[in-house]
Amino acid sequence: MQLAVVINGSPTASQAANTGLRYIEAALASGHQEPRVFFYGEAVHIANRLTTPPQDESNLTHRWQALAQQHNIELIVCIAAAIRRGVMDEREAKRHEQTSGNLAEGFELSGLGQLIDATLNADRLITFGGQQ
Amino acid sequence: MVLHTVNQAPHSSQCLTDCLRVISAPAALLLIEDGSYAATVANAPLFDNLDCNIDCYVLLPDLEARGLLTLVSPRFTPISDCAFVALSTQCQRVQSWY
């Protein structure tokens, strides 16, 4: 089945990005096609390459990157939500006169149209959210 | 069939109450993350009025993380991440309460 997964919770203030990642890993292990993933709201912080958990803790950003690389999954991050929260690629950083971007490798900024497109083309859509 | 997921603990948030107010068969309920606290025997009365045709599940990794394995109410079936995926594809749509 074609699954669409929306992550809408902070990676540090919720389990959304963690549960979502495990859901996708399980979906792939179960033989589903590569899910479409959309990071919205506070979830965009997962795409900040500067996040540095202690060495003895799991790095959730790295785990998403590894998943994307291993399975050729696009990690789409809502561009408006990201910029608002200070997550930018080099192009947006330049556009907004910031000294540099901080988008982690493997993540891509795109518009809400991607969310709608993923929804329309999905057999199933699931949202992982966090307490607001 | 609608899958409802609840990820907030039952006494600090209205999520579960809000869900139970409007959940209707055909549906399944899956407690995840902090929602797993509601799957304990002590919280079983919260589900007394839930339609018995609505199957109740709780995500195993969340139960284990929180040390709740021995406290799970018989109303709830602990399921793995893979079973979560299977459940979500058996249902037609998912409402996430958070």
Added chain:
Amino acid sequence: MSQAGSILLVLRHSPYSSQIAREALDAALTAAAFEVPVSLLFLNDGVYQLISEQQPEQLRAKNLSKALPALALYDIDQIYTSKSCLDIRGLNAAALCITAEPLDDAAVARLFHQYQHILSF
């Protein structure tokens, strides 16, 4: 039977304390721009988004009650809310910032079954 390609947005959070209300609205308007049949359900604290005469100027926040009428401009007219959620919060269904059909709990329950996909906010 749910309509193919139809989306129900479920909006459960109050405005101003986080971005979720605004970001849900943006998603709704984008879906409409793609000509996707989209309906909205304002539920639980989401009904607070419907209060008229919101004045967030001192918060320097954009006024959601002035933004929601854009839904009508995008032909999103299937907008629902919950009678019980309004009543519990002392809100008057006839005095909201946009037209939203108040449903009883049973009708809200049925709504979840009527769309192909649900976007939960």
